[in-house]
Amino acid sequence: MAAAVQPSDDDDEARVLRAADGVAERPDADASPAERFTISLKVKRFNPEVDDKPHWQEFTVEDVEGTDRVLDVLHLAKWYQDGTLTFRRSCAHGVCGSDAMVINGENALACQLLIQETGTSITVEAIRGLPVVKDLVVDMEPFFAQYRSVLPYLITSDEPGYKERHQTAEDRERFDDTTKCILCAACTTACPIYWGNSSYVGPAAIVQAHRFIFDSRDEGSAERLDVLNERSGVWRCRTAFNCSNACPRGIKVTHAIEEVKRAILYDRV
Amino acid sequence: MRIHHHSFDAVIVGAGGAGLRAAIEAAGSCRLAVLTKLYPTRSHTGAAQGGMCAALANVEEDSWEWHTFDTVKGGDYLVDQAAAQVMCKEAIDAVIELEHYGLPFNRTPNGEIDQRRFGGHTRNHGEAPVRRACYSADRTGHMILQTLYQQCVKRDVNFFNEFQVLDVSFSEGRVAACVAYEQATGDLHVFATKAVLFASGGFGKMFKVSSNAHTLTGDGPGLLYRRGIPMEDMEFFQFHPTGIYKLGILLSEAARGEGGILRNADGERFMERYAPTVKDLAPRDMVSRAILTEIKEGRGIGPNKDYVHLDLTHLPPEQIDAKLPDISEFVRTYMGLEPKTQGIPIQPTAHYAMGGIPTNIDGEVVVDAESTVFPGLYAAGECACVSVHGANRLGTNSLLDIVVFGKRGGRAMAEFVKTADHAELPTDAADAVKGRIERIFASTGTEKVAKIRSELQDHMMDKASVFRTEKSLSEMVTVLDDLKERVDRVGIDDKGQIYNYDITEALELGYLVDLAEAVVISARARTESRGAHWRDDHPIRDDASWMKHTMVSRRPDGTVTLDYKPVDGDLYVPMERKY
Numbered sequence: 001m002a003a004a005v006q007p008s009d010d011d012d013e014a015r016v017l018r019a020a021d022g023v024a025e026r027p028d029a030d031a032s033p034a035e036r037f038t039i040s041l042k043v044k045r046f047n048p049e050v051d052d053k054p055h056w057q058e059f060t061v062e063d064v065e066g067t068d069r070v071l072d073v074l075h076l077a078k079w080y081q082d083g084t085l086t087f088r089r090s091c092a093h094g095v096c097g098s099d100a101m102v103i104n105g106e107n108a109l110a111c112q113l114l115i116q117e118t119g120t121s122i123t124v125e126a127i128r129g130l131p132v133v134k135d136l137v138v139d140m141e142p143f144f145a146q147y148r149s150v151l152p153y154l155i156t157s158d159e160p161g162y163k164e165r166h167q168t169a170e171d172r173e174r175f176d177d178t179t180k181c182i183l184c185a186a187c188t189t190a191c192p193i194y195w196g197n198s199s200y201v202g203p204a205a206i207v208q209a210h211r212f213i214f215d216s217r218d219e220g221s222a223e224r225l226d227v228l229n230e231r232s233g234v235w236r237c238r239t240a241f242n243c244s245n246a247c248p249r250g251i252k253v254t255h256a257i258e259e260v261k262r263a264i265l266y267d268r269v
Numbered sequence: 270m271r272i273h274h275h276s277f278d279a280v281i282v283g284a285g286g287a288g289l290r291a292a293i294e295a296a297g298s299c300r301l302a303v304l305t306k307l308y309p310t311r312s313h314t315g316a317a318q319g320g321m322c323a324a325l326a327n328v329e330e331d332s333w334e335w336h337t338f339d340t341v342k343g344g345d346y347l348v349d350q351a352a353a354q355v356m357c358k359e360a361i362d363a364v365i366e367l368e369h370y371g372l373p374f375n376r377t378p379n380g381e382i383d384q385r386r387f388g389g390h391t392r393n394h395g396e397a398p399v400r401r402a403c404y405s406a407d408r409t410g411h412m413i414l415q416t417l418y419q420q421c422v423k424r425d426v427n428f429f430n431e432f433q434v435l436d437v438s439f440s441e442g443r444v445a446a447c448v449a450y451e452q453a454t455g456d457l458h459v460f461a462t463k464a465v466l467f468a469s470g471g472f473g474k475m476f477k478v479s480s481n482a483h484t485l486t487g488d489g490p491g492l493l494y495r496r497g498i499p500m501e502d503m504e505f506f507q508f509h510p511t512g513i514y515k516l517g518i519l520l521s522e523a524a525r526g527e528g529g530i531l532r533n534a535d536g537e538r539f540m541e542r543y544a545p546t547v548k549d550l551a552p553r554d555m556v557s558r559a560i561l562t563e564i565k566e567g568r569g570i571g572p573n574k575d576y577v578h579l580d581l582t583h584l585p586p587e588q589i590d591a592k593l594p595d596i597s598e599f600v601r602t603y604m605g606l607e608p609k610t611q612g613i614p615i616q617p618t619a620h621y622a623m624g625g626i627p628t629n630i631d632g633e634v635v636v637d638a639e640s641t642v643f644p645g646l647y648a649a650g651e652c653a654c655v656s657v658h659g660a661n662r663l664g665t666n667s668l669l670d671i672v673v674f675g676k677r678g679g680r681a682m683a684e685f686v687k688t689a690d691h692a693e694l695p696t697d698a699a700d701a702v703k704g705r706i707e708r709i710f711a712s713t714g715t716e717k718v719a720k721i722r723s724e725l726q727d728h729m730m731d732k733a734s735v736f737r738t739e740k741s742l743s744e745m746v747t748v749l750d751d752l753k754e755r756v757d758r759v760g761i762d763d764k765g766q767i768y769n770y771d772i773t774e775a776l777e778l779g780y781l782v783d784l785a786e787a788v789v790i791s792a793r794a795r796t797e798s799r800g801a802h803w804r805d806d807h808p809i810r811d812d813a814s815w816m817k818h819t820m821v822s823r824r825p826d827g828t829v830t831l832d833y834k835p836v837d838g839d840l841y842v843p844m845e846r847k848y
Contacts, residue, residue, distance in 0.1 A: 047765060047767070048767060049765045049766065049767055050765075067603070067604075067605070075719075078770075078771075079717070079718070079719030080717070080719060082762060083761050083762030083763050083771040084762050084763040084765070084771065086763075086768050086769075086770055087770075089483055090307055090311050090313070090482040090483055090484045091311075091313060091315070091316050091482045091483075092482065092483060092518075093316070093516075093518045093599060093603070094599075094602070095315050095316050095408075095411060095595075096307075096310075096311040096312075096313070096315055096316070096482065097310065097311060098307070098308075098311050112602060114602070114603070133453065133767065133768060134767050134768045135768075137768050140308065140430075144308070148422055152419055152422060153371065153419035153420060153422055153423040154370060154371030154419070160369055162365065163365065164325075164364075164365050164368045164369075164381065164382055165368060165369070166376075166379070166380035166381060167376055167380055168376065168380050169375075169376045169377075169378065169380075172373060172374075172375065172376050175373070176373070176406075179373050179405075179412065179415075180408070180411075181415075182310065182315070182411070183308075183310050212371075215371070215373070217371065218371070250598075
């Protein structure tokens, strides 16, 4: 199990650095034909119809470009070597949230991580903390139940009538970061607290609550903060920052959780 | 194979924007089930970026009539004009309703919903680009999908996630049931129902370079087509001008709405030659052809001179960060380029089916040239053809389409089931699907799904995409004859019941191949160029012969027949389409 990473206040800086590294390594689009790599892909497999326990399978996938995604490598293995290899995916560019998995020890979307970042040796297993159903497919129902528990919808008592409600650009900006969430579960399943206690509502549900608690149009904060003040709520968080590091959308998850904690403590948004 | 039975008043197939909006409308007034082969929030509505047009006139003068005109002209006059009027008029209410649901639109300095420019949307019938697109950064579709899902959670809508619908059952001339494959167990489920609304999305995975998700394989239209329901205007498939080179990942037209410019190898802003008035904000069909013409004439960029640049480098960096954050991140992640300082290699990418299941403005499926309604059958969103997009959809009008016609379809269906009763459920409702699945499991064939699919995508890109000829389309018919025969000999590795995506992909391939044939045969017959359908051998729009909708049908023996339906409306007289 990966250790909790050191707390860091500056997620942004880390992201910029990573992006800059990538630019330096990547082949220029105008350059000559791209180099081809042979990938060693190790996948933790489990099929309840035939297996008693999980096992590792190694695939050798040839003819891969540095700019190919881990998802492309998984597809090549499934399509041309072993059709039983099972994983969810849909959009293939990091907006649908289907293909969160543990890649080389860290949570990521397989469609967002390129071979030039992972290197040619790739280890893939299912995200942790949710029951594995088959290979990389986990049962998402507990995750969505936790999502629903925070009342993830606008709650208002006013009747706005025909007109749009107004909201200042500053008020809109207040919750912008947490509107980006795609419910991929990368954050929640990176959380060491969640691994040990699946009744914890988890980072993603708190992010979703934050999106409404800090929306100036919403009037349901008290209800949501009550939910998050319970034993299964925000106080389980030990600010390991794994969630922020795992988020494929760059949401400052830990920061959002801290804001929710403060809203409960000081009873104000 | 276990078969489960359920009974509902109404079933919605698909949980993207159209399905969710229909669900909001129907939930509470009838016993409703929503079936999706994904989870609702994985639907491809979430990938839509730029905006949703509505003539709110929050930032400058505008009118829904101008929006209607733009939609009709943008669609190269194949649009049913009364339907376009409905969409553009109801757009205003639709945006306000989404705001009430909590959608976090970008705001103007005085707190109103902000609006920006988009391709083909103009003031006063083509004078200049107009700020009409309501947006939420460059993730408007994500926000619509999330917001509509939130409203469904609030209403406790009954979802069946990862249930893939593979068939419908008709009896007494109306809908009796639909049949779904449960991915988690491999079981079949027969949903007896008075009505079904299909909102299952597009089929852009039939082309090699595509902005579409892997799962956009046309299951809804495909299964109805096999059941004898005609498909309308299938030859009109939109290629979005700015897909990331090779990958096809969408870079929103909002990039040009915010001031981005297309440049060729000479650094020339070539759209000035093709559309002198609106330039880079011409409709997508024209821009895609212009890009490929530049490439064909040797002014492309790169070692193979096969792309052009989307140039954002002159925009203020803070504007890129605020208005185009997601697409900037896509460019950094997948191209390793910095859009603030470097040109972005782009090429046209298969994006949107204008055609699909024919419906009227209430989402009711109509099955012939007289627009006869098929009782209990509804469709909305990209899988449907109302037709509000005609031969070429304007940017933002798809998000508008899903909320306006999702709502109308859901409402009409909820009304219908109040008085309708259940048609008698055929005892063999599940047999066809069961047989199909068992045949694939039992197959000893050596044909592989991935190989056939990639051949389909390569050939469709080569022979039936932006530029077409009689010769290329006839060649494609021959290719499809071969692929169809090989699909029957597909063998799969996974014989298990639990999450067997091997068989899912085999079933999806069947729909893609059938629909590709519908596209190609419709396209070969249409000997003119209109909107997204361009024929090098017939480069002129021919209103005398072709101002009509194609209706393509598949007989039980597999032969494909064509019929035609008049275009509705004479409010706007067809003119030459200049921008």
